Amino acid sequence: MSAPLPSTPPRPPQDDAPDPGRARTGRILLWQSVALLGMVLSLSLVLPWKLAALVLGLVALVLGVRVWLTSRGERRAGLPRAVAAGGMALALFGTTTAALPLLAWDATVELERCTSSALTVRAQQACADAFTRAVEERTGVPQLRP
Structure with a gap:
């Protein structure tokens, strides 16, 4: 008869495994960056196309709030929150700048x-x-x- 094969002990979870929450936060930050870039570029357009900066600024602001909400319970959430806060400040400034020509x-x-x-x-x-x-x-x- 053959001897039974030794069983391998279960492997502990790896710290390198991607966290779905961090990946989602990273994707939201990427989209916030795209919205901010579009806002900055569209500020140089003429009216009525300059209104795209207003819309993109509001989108970037909402995405920044979503980063704060999705990274609430995560470990090491300081950097994503800091980046989101900077993006929200830039979005608020750009939105205000884009709204002034409406007056x-x-x-x-x-x-x-x-x-x-x-x-x-x-x-x-x-x-x-x-x-x-x-x-x-x-x-x-x-x-x-x-």
């Missing part, structure tokens, strides 16, 4: 039209001065002048 939509459209056709520095300065006057008239707040 003076007509003046902003006129400024973009004027500067696209201005060929000299003097003409660009005239466009900026006209925009400043329009904003002052609309808000009643005098703007700082250099």
Whole structure:
């Protein structure tokens, strides 16, 4: 007869095994980074395309909150939370910056039209001065002048 094969003891769980929670947090951080990059790039577009920066900033803000919620019970959640907090701060700043032209939509459209056709520095300065006057008239707040 043959001798029975020795049984191998069960292996302890490895610390290198990927944690599904950390992987999910990493994917959310990746998408937050993509939304932030799109927001920063779309800030240079003309109206109405500049509104994409507003939408992408809000998406990045929501994704940052999701990182905070999904990494709540994880070990070593400090770095993902710090990265998410930085992304949320950038998203808040970009969202505010993208929302400001909505307050003076007509003046902003006129400024973009004027500067696209201005060929000299003097003409660009005239466009900026006209925009400043329009904003002052609309808000009643005098703007700082250099």
